[in-house]
Amino acid sequence: MSASSVIKDMQGYIGKEIFVSDWTQVTQEQINQFADSTKDHQWIHVDLEKAAKGPFGQTIAHGFLTLSHLPFFSYQVPLKFEGAKMSINYGLDKVRFLNPVPSGAKIRDRIVLSALEEKPGNRILMTQQHTIEIEGQDKPACIADALGMIFF
Numbered sequence: 001m002s003a004s005s006v007i008k009d010m011q012g013y014i015g016k017e018i019f020v021s022d023w024t025q026v027t028q029e030q031i032n033q034f035a036d037s038t039k040d041h042q043w044i045h046v047d048l049e050k051a052a053k054g055p056f057g058q059t060i061a062h063g064f065l066t067l068s069h070l071p072f073f074s075y076q077v078p079l080k081f082e083g084a085k086m087s088i089n090y091g092l093d094k095v096r097f098l099n100p101v102p103s104g105a106k107i108r109d110r111i112v113l114s115a116l117e118e119k120p121g122n123r124i125l126m127t128q129q130h131t132i133e134i135e136g137q138d139k140p141a142c143i144a145d146a147l148g149m150i151f152f
Contacts, residue, residue: 001083073109
């Protein structure tokens with residue numbers, strides 16, 4: 001199948017919410033592992049005692065840890081591109097961290113298919129807007145426009 005025919009078939013999805021994930025918990029263990037992996041051991045993330053007295057009343061997840069959930073959420077999307085050989089992460093256009101994720105909180109992702117753009121070599125550049133919500137809170141944790149390159 002060609003990229004142009006896939007885009008034609010998928011036009012009805014552009015601008016629409018295509019997926020809402022289940023809730024997943026962000027644990028202190030994950031936060032500590034992320035801190036070790038990135039060498040970002042700021043006290044608001046890993047020092048339970050100091051963080052309890054800080055502005056958030058407890059430890060919070062790194063913004064980039066929240067963002068790093070995008071592949072986990074994206075792989076769950078039931079919308080498939082017929083004939084695709086593979087897709088790769090192509091980057092991010094815009095990311096905002098609007099609300100901290102407390103340790104132990106549950107997050108989920110609302111994904112909108114923002115755009116599909118045909119590229120040379122029978123490829124599609126896909127843009128998805130991810131809104132990562134925190135259970136029980138009105139303000140989302142993160143909004144990110146993620147790019148994926150799909151090869152046919």
